[in-house]
Amino acid sequence: MSFFGKLKNKLFKSSSKLDEGLDAIVQDGGEDAAPEVDVPAPEPVKTPDAIPNDIAEIPTDESEPASEVAPDQETDLVRSSDPLAEAVAQAPEEASKPGILGRLMGRGGESADLRRVLDDDMLESLEELLIQSDMGVDTALRVSANIAEGRMGKKLSVTEIKGLLAGEIARIMEPVAKPLPLYATKPQVVLVVGVNGSGKTTTIGKLASQFRAAGKKVVIAAGDTFRAAAVEQLQVWGDRAGVPVLTAPEGSDPASLAYDAMTKAQEDGADLLMIDTAGRLQNRQDLMEELAKIVRVIRKKDPDAPHNTLLVLDATTGQNAVTQVEVFRKISDVSGLVMTKLDGTARGGVLVSLADKFGLPIHAIGVGEQIDDLAPFDPEEFAAALTGLDAE
Incomplete structure (x- = not known):
């Protein structure tokens, strides 16, 4: 199954929530579909034939990513994918009686034949639905306003609303869909970095394995010295990928381990050094200060380090992810995001809120525990999966 296929299936909770909400909005005051309705269609979102497995790009310059790279510098980690979903702008055909799955997902049946006039009441209901989907108040209002522009008084079906919604989501997220730059x-x-349980250790293991498979020499530093399970988990990934994992006795100073790891990586001629950190609650000042210390110490070896600071976020935390981004940006100068656990939440809309509010690159998303469950972030495929468009 392609990653998009997994994304569709595993974003069931988020897409189902939007499906049911949009269905209810249209049924509340909806009318039988007219033969023709003058509704401006959203720009189509094209579907590619395949999804690359790339997770990073290698620029030729040491400080700035380049638009083109030499063949010997190519790697196969997260690169921006081609679009992967098609927004349907036309009205649905007359539907037959839906099955159990169709009813659960709010698709088919009477609502498929209904349209509702886009008025102030409908617009307010749409705004509330997007807010409930963890899209955030500001983003929800902006998306709703863009959908309404030039369409007030027009009759819209659920399918048309989904197409317009997917188009707006993809537009917001297009600028942040960027590969992890390699120098x-x-x-x-x-x-x-990230809070407890966000999936940092697993993400490091998956990235290291993919970098190693692309021919990069990788070293991992198990900087979560307070949790033996995290070290053991990294060692399992390291053994699986053939990547060395540097450790220190439990309770050791993480900053010292990071410094020693940089020395080791330099001696070995490693391309990448990935440093794990202890899960930090953003309201624990002592732990945040420890993270700041790690940054200060490694800069003694390289004033430009760290070259990338990835913040791993757990999608199930919803809008709390916004607070996490704000705090970690102050402490560690976050350069990009990885969102995990999108398969276990109905709060997928938070990723749209993060893109709209911060504009930080989103390098990858995770929808499971397997190595191929971490893949490049593609705005079109995400928008289609989130709104359930492909199921139409």
Whole structure:
């Protein structure tokens, strides 16, 4: 199954919530569909034939990513994918009696034949639905206003609303869908941060395995010295990928381990050094200060380090992810995001809120525990999966 296929299936909770909400909005005051309705259609979102497995790009310059790279510098980690979903702008055909799945997902049946005039009441209901989907108040209002522009008084079906909604989501997220930049600097230091349970350790293991498979020499530093399980988990990934994992006795100073790891990576000529950190609650000042210390110490070896600081976010936390981004940006100069656990939540809309509010690159998203469940972030496929468009 393609990653988009997994994304569709595993975003069932989020798409189902939107499906049911849109269905209810149209049924509340809806009328039988007219033969023709003059409704401006959203720009189509094209579907590619295949999804690359790339997760990073290698620029030729040491400080700035380049638009083109030499063949010997190519790697196969997260690169922006081609669009992967098609927004349907036309009205649905007369539907037959829906099955159990169709009813559960709010598709088919009477609502498929209904349209509702877009008025102030409908617009307010749409805004409330998007807010409930963890899209955030500001983003929800902006998306609703863009959908309403030039369409007030027009009759819309659920399918048409989904198409318009997917188009707006993709437009917001297009600028942040960026691969993880790789530079000529050796070792390139990638610091991975996040709160407890966000999926940092698993993400590091998956990234290291993919980088290694692309021919990169990778070293992992198990900087979560307070949790033996995290170290063991990284060692399992390291053994699986053939990547060395540097550890220290439980309770050791993480900053010292990071410094030693940089020395080791330099001696070995490693391309990448990935440093795990202890899960930090943003309201624990002592732990946040410890993270700041790690950054200060590694800059003694390289003033430009860390070259990437990835913030791993758990999608199930909803709008709390916004607070996490704000805090970690102050402490560690976050350069990009990875969103995990999209398969276990109805709060997928929070990723739209993050893109709209911060504009930070989203390098990858995770929808499971397997290595291929971490893949490049593509705005069109995400928008289609989130709104359930492909099921129409």
